[in-house]
Amino acid sequence: MARPHKSRKISNPPKMVGFKPYGMPMCKIDPVILKLEEYESIRLVNYDKLPQDQAAIRMNVSRPTFTRIYNNALEQIAKAFIEGKAIEIEGGNYEMDKEWYRCRKCFKLIEGLENHTKCKNCTLYGENELIKLN
Template sequence: MPRQRCCGLIDDAIVCQTFIPLGQSCLEEVNIKLEELEAIRLKDKVGLDQAECAASMGVSRATFQRILGSARSKIASALVEGRPIIIRGGHYLMKNRVFECVGCGHVWEAASCAAGGKYGYEISCPMCGSMKKMRLNNCHQERNI
């Protein structure tokens, strides 16, 4: 039986989910997962070393290297072949989440379940105890949990 796959921790939501080469929208798209984009961001944009990147994402160095290699390979294919890049999905958790209570309006930040927090459906308002809340910045979705 295979091991359960690790969730990569993601710092923030992405700004743009689609890149399409000029005049090439009919080619098959390349799908990049959000944890792959986070690996590229940490290593190539922020400039962290592999150990720091792995720690930031909450995965082993070997897992980080596999995620990074997959992302770089997909991006290289898309650039060389002129294929559109779509960024979505994957197996990840947002590091911190911000909720607002529908009842009392209290706003609070909750850690991800990978960082010792609870899944969103288990979290109640720390002020009034209500389970009726909404996630702020609703583009920060958790997927494949």
């Protein structure tokens, strides 16, 4: 039996489920898929400005594995950008170090169990209005 890949650590999930290019009505047909660990690699390197070796440590993967994830993320984003395709951010092989919820109304990310019953932005309550992300 093949050994399952070790999960990659993600500390911040995305606010959105994907992206759509402007002025491309058919863009959701055949979207580009960006895995959550690919999203996280872009966040760490290009948003938080971490060197790749530190980003690899944050995600609990080797440097070569990180580079592979990161390069694949860039490739997927470039493909969407050039071909005018939507990006869906989903799936992958990851674990989050905290529980995350997203408000169904304002899309605010809410961290941890103690806060999960209420969105402070729009005071929505409960399981129906807050979506559990992991």
